[in-house]
Amino acid sequence: MLNRIILALVMVLGLGGAAQAGQVCNETSFMVEAAKAWRTPTGLAVEGWARIAPGGCAEIGPATDTEQYLYARTTRAYLGGVREWRGSLDICVDEADFSFEGVADCDLLGLETRKFRQLSDAERESAVLVEVADFGDRAEEAGLQRLLQSAGYDINVIDGYAGRRTRRQVTAFESDLGRSFGAERSELIEALHQRALERNSGLGLQVCNDANLPVGVAVARAVGDGFETRGWWRIAPGGCAQTLSAQLTGDETYIYAQLIDGDALRPLASGTEAFCITPARFTSQARGACETSGFQPALFRAAPAAENGGSLMRLDLDDFEEPLP
Incomplete structure (x- = not known):
């Protein structure tokens, strides 16, 4: 953690300069948090989170002539869960306010990734967030x-x-x-x-890691007449992750996890419900015949029953199978 703080400080100091700021305006009906990235000689610089009220604007990053990328999400104030404005490029972010430059290995610093959208030339000085209603x-x-x-x-x-x-x-x-x-x-x-x-903000599913090793978590949730499965959230020892942010109403949510024990992956024990997963980040609506779709089956465990729309699951070493000899 100390190394992470020192490295983050070095990167923040490296972002200095008097360049004119770029503007992001919010024409949606949501309070949003935005992050922007741009090309520099040492790699990508990225900073967030700028909170922007509906109808408001914020200055984020410089209005440079180089490539720029934008990601935004709603805050957790809304009943439908967090909504995103995103693209296809994975870029490192932190949960708290952050400012990085030249970071390529997100896992090394315990950072997450979000998919940023490349801005057009016209959007570099002023980008606008909109929704279908076009308010x-x-x-x-x-x-x-x-x-x-x-x-x-x-x-x-x-x-x-x-x-x-x-x-x-x-x-x-x-x-x-x-x-x-x-x-x-x-x-x-x-x-x-x-x-x-x-x-x-207490709605949805939160998973906490009480083990002394990192875990990767996947979640399956009832959607319509079927299920949607998503992974992975990497959770450091002692950390927690909000894997679902929408209101939970019943026993429709399941969890799978892998304890990352050196080069070995120790699966969650006592799973009862089969869903499809892959080693990389994924989203799947398949539940049976996983192999025919390039997935593999895994046994998920039911999440604790929801209370007031939220559920909390804590995982420790006893929740995982013993490593293979």
Whole structure:
């Protein structure tokens, strides 16, 4: 961990310069966190997370003439789970605010990867995040409506048009909070966001590693009439990962894990449900005949029953099979 902190500090200091910043604007109805990467003589520089309110903008990285890449995600304030704006290039990120340059081996520093989208020439100075509804200059009002809804207030339609229902629910929130915001829209949105985070950030499935070795985790979840399986989350000893962020309502979630013991992989013991996996990162809707699709079968264990929309699973050494002789 000390080596990681020292290396990160060196990389942050290497990002200095007086270059003009590039802008990222949020025309969605969500509070988002954005990260940007750009080419430098020593490799890719990347920094995040810039939190951008609906209808707002933030300056992230320089507006350079070199290639630039962007990734954004919603915060965990929303009932439907985290949404992403992404591309196809894997780039290292950290969970907390970060700034790196020239990092290629994410695992060495305990970093995760996210898929960034390459920006066009026109987007280098100003990139815009949008959603299907294309709210444009109505994004702030739409964001207010969505936060009211996520905080538990009676909003049925997210349309970005101010109406009596929205005003009544704002008044109800102010009454519950014991504070009137008046014309301070940014403070109102920030307070609503905090309320929605407190209400919803415990949703989904969190997996914690209580072993003294890293683990890789895959998750299977009921989707429609079938299941979707995703992997892998690498979790360091003593760490946790939010593998699902949507509200859980029943016994529809299963977990598989591998303890990384040197060059050996020790599988999770006592699994009962078969799903398909691969050694590399994957998403699969297949459950049977895994080999015919280039996958391999693995036995998953049911996640603990959800409480208030969330579930926590802790793994230690006793949860894994003994290494082969």
